[in-house]
Amino acid sequence: MKFFIDTADLSEIQEGLKLGIIDGVTTNPSLMAKLGIKGEKAINDHYAKIAEMVPGPVSAEVLSMSYEKMISEGQNLSSIASNIVVKIPMCLEGIKAIHFFKQKGVKTNCTLIFSAAQAIMAAKAGATMISPFVGRIDDSSWDGIQLIEQIAHIFSQYTWDTEILAASIRNPLHIVKCAEVGADIATCPLSAIQGLVNHPLTTIGIDKFLEDTKKFME
Numbered sequence: 001m002k003f004f005i006d007t008a009d010l011s012e013i014q015e016g017l018k019l020g021i022i023d024g025v026t027t028n029p030s031l032m033a034k035l036g037i038k039g040e041k042a043i044n045d046h047y048a049k050i051a052e053m054v055p056g057p058v059s060a061e062v063l064s065m066s067y068e069k070m071i072s073e074g075q076n077l078s079s080i081a082s083n084i085v086v087k088i089p090m091c092l093e094g095i096k097a098i099h100f101f102k103q104k105g106v107k108t109n110c111t112l113i114f115s116a117a118q119a120i121m122a123a124k125a126g127a128t129m130i131s132p133f134v135g136r137i138d139d140s141s142w143d144g145i146q147l148i149e150q151i152a153h154i155f156s157q158y159t160w161d162t163e164i165l166a167a168s169i170r171n172p173l174h175i176v177k178c179a180e181v182g183a184d185i186a187t188c189p190l191s192a193i194q195g196l197v198n199h200p201l202t203t204i205g206i207d208k209f210l211e212d213t214k215k216f217m218e
Contacts, residue, residue: 002184005189008027025056047081059084078107085109088127098122110122116147116154118130132151134168134169134178167187169187171195
């Protein structure tokens with residue numbers, strides 16, 4: 001399973017890259033706004049900085065809901081760097097735009113997926129990736145991991161090359177569960193990725209090792 005880091009913070013991306021396990025980045029203007037980055041030029045410049053840092057895919061989101069504007073924005077975003085993936089919302093206009101970009105060889109990430117039916121539509125249209133929102137589904141008293149499993153099972157029956165990008169990951173357990181049921185990618189906050197290394201018995205073991213080492217060195 002690939003790991004993407006979900007952030008617009010360059011320092012977080014750099015810290016994640018030091019781990020040697022980050023395969024890509026997902027971000028959006030909302031995350032950028034939290035950092036004070038606003039306006040089309042500033043946002044595009046920031047996407048360019050991220051794309052230069054990261055060798056893998058960088059999802060950059062369109063803001064419009066009409067087909068024509070999605071195409072215009074998507075073409076602009078994809079021109080920023082060769083590893084930009086155009087993130088498009090799940091809707092009928094979005095499906096049309098995904099089909100257009102598939103024909104043009106532009107990679108897309110269909111976001112705001114909350115059902116297997118939506119996943120099928122996006123895959124049929126030619127989305128490079130789909131983003132089911134695990135955490136948000138859990139918040140609605142449904143099972144986000146079960147949806148990932150269902151989509152993975154459906155996709156395994158066909159020759160679609162659409163990757164399942166599990167989004168809205170809240171914690172390390174979400175990552176493990178997504179890996180168990182066949183997600184191709186998990187996009188996560190840096191804290192969730194770092195949390196994968198934690199285990200109380202490991203902490204106890206390290207403390208014991210340091211204690212014994214100190215005695216040996218005395």
